Amino acid sequence: QQQQQQQQQQQQQQQQQQQPQQQQPQQQLTAAAAAAAMSVGLGTTLLHQHRRHPAQPQQQQQPPQSPISQALQDLTQPVLRPGPWCALAPLRGNPLIQAMPGCQPGGIQTLSAPTPSHQWELRGGQVRLACHTVGDLVKAHQLVQQLAASGVQHPAGIGTWAGEAQDLANVKEQLPRGWYDAAAAAVQSQPALTTVPSGARGPTQQEQQVEHRLVCRLGWPGRDLGRPVTVDNLTVKDATQLQLGPARAARQQKLQEYVTEAMGQQQQISRRGVGCIRAAQRTLWSLRWDNHHKEIFWRLPLNGLCTAARMHDAQAECVCGSSMPGRQHHYWECPIATAVVQNISDNLPAAWCSRPASRPAVMRKHLWLMQTPAGPRRMY
Numbered sequence: 001q002q003q004q005q006q007q008q009q010q011q012q013q014q015q016q017q018q019q020p021q022q023q024q025p026q027q028q029l030t031a032a033a034a035a036a037a038m039s040v041g042l043g044t045t046l047l048h049q050h051r052r053h054p055a056q057p058q059q060q061q062q063p064p065q066s067p068i069s070q071a072l073q074d075l076t077q078p079v080l081r082p083g084p085w086c087a088l089a090p091l092r093g094n095p096l097i098q099a100m101p102g103c104q105p106g107g108i109q110t111l112s113a114p115t116p117s118h119q120w121e122l123r124g125g126q127v128r129l130a131c132h133t134v135g136d137l138v139k140a141h142q143l144v145q146q147l148a149a150s151g152v153q154h155p156a157g158i159g160t161w162a163g164e165a166q167d168l169a170n171v172k173e174q175l176p177r178g179w180y181d182a183a184a185a186a187v188q189s190q191p192a193l194t195t196v197p198s199g200a201r202g203p204t205q206q207e208q209q210v211e212h213r214l215v216c217r218l219g220w221p222g223r224d225l226g227r228p229v230t231v232d233n234l235t236v237k238d239a240t241q242l243q244l245g246p247a248r249a250a251r252q253q254k255l256q257e258y259v260t261e262a263m264g265q266q267q268q269i270s271r272r273g274v275g276c277i278r279a280a281q282r283t284l285w286s287l288r289w290d291n292h293h294k295e296i297f298w299r300l301p302l303n304g305l306c307t308a309a310r311m312h313d314a315q316a317e318c319v320c321g322s323s324m325p326g327r328q329h330h331y332w333e334c335p336i337a338t339a340v341v342q343n344i345s346d347n348l349p350a351a352w353c354s355r356p357a358s359r360p361a362v363m364r365k366h367l368w369l370m371q372t373p374a375g376p377r378r379m380y
Helices: 001-054 084-088 134-150 162-173 179-186 205-217 236-243 243-265 271-286 289-297 329-334 335-346 364-367
Strands: 092-094 218-219
Touching: 084 134, 084 205, 092 329, 134 162, 134 179, 205 218, 236 243, 243 271, 271 289, 271 364, 329 335, 329 364
Parallel strands: none
Antiparallel strands: none
16 A cells, blocks of 8 residues: 555656646747737837837937027127038037027027928938038938939838928028028039938038137127127136026016015115115124024015915915915014014114104114114114
8 A cells, every 4th residue: 555655646746747847838839929929019009100100300308598508699790791611610509590480599409300291201300410510411401302302212111301301401491591502502512422411420620610710709798797708708707697697687676676665666766775785684694693584684675485475375364364465564564563663663762763753763664674764863
């Protein structure tokens, strides 16, 4: 009996060892069949999508331009006239090329490829990426026009070169007047292209010389600095002022609005009111006091406090019951603020502060602009 049991156990072990060997080829075949089916289905789907929506060249997403680059313009006299140099003028990053309406200035990298006239045509935009100068654009445009007219199939296998020809024609229209014709006349004596350019290249020495002459003509008008500044004599101080010019103008506008609200009359706005704010801030920054308390008078003139009016919170209320309060309510009209100001006015010495019967001693302009009230003696 023991021998029979041992034989049965051995037979069971052999059967268990044979089963994985028999199942492994079946599993491999099943996995291969599933992978093949998925690849065939995925390939059919992608081909269908490619026919309906051909692959489009990805446009380079340019970062938002800074104020110092947006104000860059041609300041040199005489006016730049088209000539043979146009064939060597750069296409990308050129502030003299203003691109399409609504796009950033600086060259063809901000242009979007036009939609082809036929659905089966590929959208253009690849050939111009290999064009470094206007002369390269002229040569590529002439070759692509010939390929499109002869009906040569695109290397992608779908459509012809009509989309690229339409895209290069769009780039041609965005060039300054006369540049394309001057470049075409300059490259007329050069050998024509036999293959469509597909890769970027570095600039030649002649192209770098033309770029240098164009850059030396650029600069910034004297709107923010009071004098025109060219690229070759730009300093770090000038660049900082140009970069912060819009922010400085916005801050100045906020301070003027604050002075208007403090004095209550538009005609009383002057540099003296803004100067009072800056003088008070300089005095505050020199005090040995917690910056948390000083920060209020820095945010208050710029309307940077988190009030309900500034945050557009219509449901917020003050402790006094006023709805959607702003800085004028918190720092003047609120009954609590009025009581604090009245307490300060009552405790000011008569020798330093006069108390007319028609108005309180401390007015809103005194509090907001940190001005001393009028009195017999100067109060420090």
